[in-house]
Amino acid sequence: MRRILAILLLCSTHSLAQQPVLRFSVAESWSMPLIRIEHQQPVEGILFDLMQVAAREAGVRAEYHLMARLRLQQALEDGDIDVRCYVATHWLIERPGNYVWSVPLIQQRDLLVSRSADLAPINPEQLPAQAIGTVLGYRYPTLDPLFSQGRLRREDSRNQQLALQKLEAGRYRYAVSNQLSLHWFNRQLPAAQRLRAQSVLEEQSLGCMVRNDPTLPTQALLRALVRIKQSGEVERIVQRYTSQDAAGQIVSGSTH
Structure with missing residues (x-):
């Protein structure tokens, strides 16, 4: 029986090795x-x-x-x-x-996110000069012109979760997040403390x-x-x- 199992394992290993x-x-x-x-x-x-x-x-x-x-x-x-x-x-x-x-x-939706549920939905072009939580290396077509003009400035994090953690901690008032990551992040928070999507930037x-x-x-x-x-x-x-x-x-x- 052991011999049969050894042969089957050898065949399986050989098959995996032959896969592209x-x-x-x-x-x-x-x-x-x-x-x-x-x-x-x-x-x-x-x-x-x-x-x-x-x-x-x-x-x-x-x-x-x-x-x-x-x-x-x-x-x-x-x-x-x-x-x-x-x-x-x-x-x-x-x-x-x-x-x-x-x-x-x-299908991905990029969202402008805030901590407060009291903030009204907002057009990014209406924001006063401030830092926006972003992810290093990510491009944001809706916000990039505002970053280039200096009307808004990026505050980059290594990944999406860190950007949302900084928002939750009050490092800035708004951050950009894809909808999947926002859902995942909010699962750990009580309903009253969940981060809120204020507008859709890209889809x-x-x-x-x-x-x-x-x-x-x-x-x-x-x-x-x-x-x-x-x-x-x-x-x-x-x-x-x-x-x-x-x-x-x-x-x-x-x-x-």
Whole structure:
């Protein structure tokens, strides 16, 4: 019996070794519910589950490379990674020609967030000069002109969770957060203390970009992403990490 088990284990190990490897980038700026990192490797979260399912569906082995967000562009250009997920075309300063885009996978809303529920929904252009909580390396198309003009100034944090923690601690009156992260952050707070979304800054569809190399199973992964999107698996993954309460909902009358 032990011999049979040893043979099965050997076959399984050999099969895994024969699988093509795709190098997925993981941005250090991501936090839950997108991803949780332990010992430099992702262990859970929406994006981890998505990449794991996609790799399994495509018959490849995922290899995760943790790197600073500002390093991602150069890594793409140098061919140091094969797949970058949770990205939009307009986020890239230059679009590498040797990558193919997947179907849109996740809809993201970027929100202007405050501590007080008493603040009325506000247009960012109406804000007086002040610091806004932001994430290092993130671009904010709605706010960038105001930052450039000096009407508002960025106060960068290493990741989204830290930006929200500083807002909760009163370091500034407003911060920018994606809706998923806001929901996750608010789950730990009593209803009266939850951070509030005051306006929608951006709404965009995010997908993956896959290196177009004849030695890689590029099309297999792209087809796998189509299948898991069409099957509703992406929505089920998001649902596993999304609370059912009203934490972080957009207040009525918010701008878009």
